[in-house]
Amino acid sequence: MSVKRPDAAKGLSLGPIKGKFNSVKMVARKGLVSVIEYPLLVTATDNFSESNILGEGGFGCVYKGRFDHNFLVAVKKLDDGGQEVEREFENEVELLGKTQHPNIISLYGCCIYGESRFIVYELMQNGSLETQLHGPSQGSTLTWHIRLKIALDVARGLEYLHENSNPPVIHRDLKSSNILLDSNFNAKLSDFGLAVVAGNENKNNLKLSGTLGYVAPEYLLDGKLTEKSDVYAFGVVLLELLMGRKPVEKMTPSQCQSIVTWAMPQLTDRSKLPNIVDPVIRNTMDLKHLYQVAAVAVLCVQPEPSYRPLITDVLHSLFPLVPVELGGTLRVMEHASAACNSS
Incomplete structure (x- = not known):
């Protein structure tokens, strides 16, 4: 079906974005969220053309949208999925509407049209971490330092949710496909449809949700959800970055193995550890740093949540391993010369 391009859409510029859309109160407690007219989204995505699909999820697709002056956005279209879609849509709009952080995806607005729901975000040029690691390039663009x-x-991003949000927020669906990368490989958390405000996490009506391979054992077995569930998922992502393997891999048609089960015995063995590192980055890092990252991953995926670190502790463990120009405290030139002197 062809849709007429409305005149209103032709003249719309989305930059600066604030003030260009009508800000209305979605629900009083949510504050102001920009509402975007449906015809503008039709025009921007070329009538939701297949050629503009960036990815597909459980309830619909994400499209690339182009407004005037080449202002690019990502448009998530949630098709009719009943109450569940409605809940996830409201949840995501509410949380992102009041969240601003460099490592959390920016919400530009939303739209309700018939049975469909649309959420408009900033476009992340390098797509998801999952695509970068497991797609056609097989992680070749991700150096050791970029991965760290x-x-x-x-x-x-997780520290902001756990420590600085009031009340704290549990993401509940952290995985490599929900970590998006901009043109400089800055990472941002996305997809907050399943996120839960701490205090509501153990209500009986909370359906067990998440993605196989990332779900913490205590949540899977007992439905017990805390910030430490996110820390477990973070540990799995760290293992993906380290080894270039998927969180769950098929061994036989009827048998799967998790990256945690497979890697655990080798992560703590210093002689075996270098051999399980992703071949793309193997032998490119200081072994001492490799052991440190492996130790952090091991702690994060402990079966007992109380043994896992707080995400703040993880952050402090990673800072010294990331070069200053990439946001850490490692001075690469000094580090390189110290390594030469010691050798």
């Missing part, structure tokens, strides 16, 4: 920078960015 991504881990640091993710930890920063």
Whole structure:
């Protein structure tokens, strides 16, 4: 079906974004959220053309949108999924509407049209971490230091949710496909449809949700959800960055193995550890730093949540391993000369 391009859409510029859309109160407690007219989204995505699909999720697709002056956005279209879609839509709009952090995706606005719901975000040029690691390039663009920078960015985003949000927020669906990368490989957390405000996490009506391979054992077995569930998922992402393997891999048609089960015995063995590192980055890092990152990952994926660190502790462990120019405290030139002198 072709949709007429409305005149209103032709003249719309989205930069600066604030003030260009009508800000209305979605629900009083949510504050102001920009509402974007449906015809503008139709025009921006070329009528939701297949060629503009950036990715697909459980309830619909994410499209690239282009407004005037080449202002690019990502448009998530949630198709009719009943109450569940409605809940996730409201949840995401509410949380992102009041969240501003360099490592959390920016919400530009939303739209309700018939049974469909739309959320408009900033566009992240390098797509998801999952695509970068497991897609056609197989992680070839991600150096050791870039991978550590991504881990640091993710930890920063989680720290904001756990420590600086009031009340704290549990993401509940942290995974490599929900970590998006901009043109400089700055990482931002996305997809807050399943996020939970701490204090509401153990209500009986909270459906068990998440993605196989990332879900913490205590949540899977007992439905017990805390900030430490996010720390477990972070540990799995760290293992993905370290080894270039997927969180769950098929061994036989009927048998799967998790990255945690497979890696755990080798992560704590210094002679075996270098051999399980992603071949793309193998032998490119200081071994001492590799052991430190492996130690952080091991702590994060402990079966007992009380043994896992707080995300703030993780952050402090990673800072010294990431070069200053990438947001950490490591001075690469000094480090390189010290390594030469010692050798």
